[in-house]
Amino acid sequence: MYKISEAAIRANLPVKTVRYYGDIGLVNPAGRSDSGYRLYTDPDIAKLSFVGRARRYSFSIDQCRELLDLYEDEQRPSSVVKQITLEKIAEIDSRLHELQELRDELQHLAGCCHGDSRPDCPIIGKLSNDGLENGSF
Amino acid sequence: MYKISEAAIRANLPVKTVRYYGDIGLVNPAGRSDSGYRLYTDPDIAKLSFVGRARRYSFSIDQCRELLDLYEDEQRPSSVVKQITLEKIAEIDSRLHELQELRDELQHLAGCCHGDSRPDCPIIGKLSNDGLENGSF
DNA sequence: ATAAACCTTCCTCTAAGTGGAAGGTCAAGG
DNA sequence: CCTTGACCTTCCACTTAGAGGAAGGTTTAT
Numbered sequence: 497m498y499k500i501s502e503a504a505i506r507a508n509l510p511v512k513t514v515r516y517y518g519d520i521g522l523v524n525p526a527g528r529s530d531s532g533y534r535l536y537t538d539p540d541i542a543k544l545s546f547v548g549r550a551r552r553y554s555f556s557i558d559q560c561r562e563l564l565d566l567y568e569d570e571q572r573p574s575s576v577v578k579q580i581t582l583e584k585i586a587e588i589d590s591r592l593h594e595l596q597e598l599r600d601e602l603q604h605l606a607g608c609c610h611g612d613s614r615p616d617c618p619i620i621g622k623l624s625n626d627g628l629e630n631g632s633f
Numbered sequence: 634m635y636k637i638s639e640a641a642i643r644a645n646l647p648v649k650t651v652r653y654y655g656d657i658g659l660v661n662p663a664g665r666s667d668s669g670y671r672l673y674t675d676p677d678i679a680k681l682s683f684v685g686r687a688r689r690y691s692f693s694i695d696q697c698r699e700l701l702d703l704y705e706d707e708q709r710p711s712s713v714v715k716q717i718t719l720e721k722i723a724e725i726d727s728r729l730h731e732l733q734e735l736r737d738e739l740q741h742l743a744g745c746c747h748g749d750s751r752p753d754c755p756i757i758g759k760l761s762n763d764g765l766e767n768g769s770f
Numbered sequence: 771a772t773a774a775a776c777c778t779t780c781c782t783c784t785a786a787g788t789g790g791a792a793g794g795t796c797a798a799g800g
Numbered sequence: 801c802c803t804t805g806a807c808c809t810t811c812c813a814c815t816t817a818g819a820g821g822a823a824g825g826t827t828t829a830t
Contacts, residue, residue, distance in 0.1 A: 501807070515809095516787060531795055533808055554735055557786065566754075574754035578746045581739055588736045592729065598691055599725045602718055609715045617711035638776070652778095653818055668826055670777055694817065 497526070503536035507544035514544060522561060523547060543567075555584060634663070640673035644681035651681060659698060660684060680704075692721060 503525075504511040517523040518534065523543045525534035536544075546567060550560045559580060566572040608618040640662075641648040654660040655671065660680045662671035673681075683704060687697045696717060703709040745755040 573750040577754045578748040611715040613710040
């Protein structure tokens, strides 16, 4: 039985986060001491680590909740886990695509900008008027 | 002088967003009608459009505030604008890199998973124990 | 006159925590 | 015995960038 700071160290998470995961019912401490301190067991630490790792893999708290349920279910079909993972990959692909386009456009803009002390700047120009007729003021 | 919904249409932003930009002092309406309605001028619309475009380019509200100051400053040096843009590009590159690594790892995991009704799943295994010794429970 | 459409302010909610204040607990040292 | 410091508790506010909705005032059209 570890108090929260020890549990946090072992799970490699901030204390505040561990407390928060208890508050939202994601990972509850096994019990409380007489004085009200949260007490965590090794299985609790494992769950905390699991969530920490899943979070680092950019799974949302809700997805973590699902995964944790699966994690605890000895009968889980691996197809469900795979499904969640594939959805996450698709999400990442879409985000990658967006970011790539954005990056290219900004790169182009920056390349066009002479970057000196003259006040005219193609970046401002582009942001001011994206080919439409409302960019003057 | 346009009322808020007209201004929102012209700036291609939701009404709520236009009101919000006023609340946070980013783009204030030029004035108010006798009955208290916000009234926007063409220059206001141009500023709203500018912010909308910058936001779509993933500049933060604070960066928009900076850009708007530059936008309004006839003496702005383009070097400052270029600097902000280059910082944004670096930020995006870093995020792209992270996402790429994440994607590859999840892809690998998904590829290892047979995805059927058997309960053992390498994804869960990997999340449970990332090479450390606290993954059992 | 009244109904629809529009406007206002104010309040709550989002995700996933972080930061801090006020106060209780515990072990060590003087 | 007392105090100091580290640790713990709960509760509250703050973060991003708005979205959603309630209650009520205004304008426009029929």
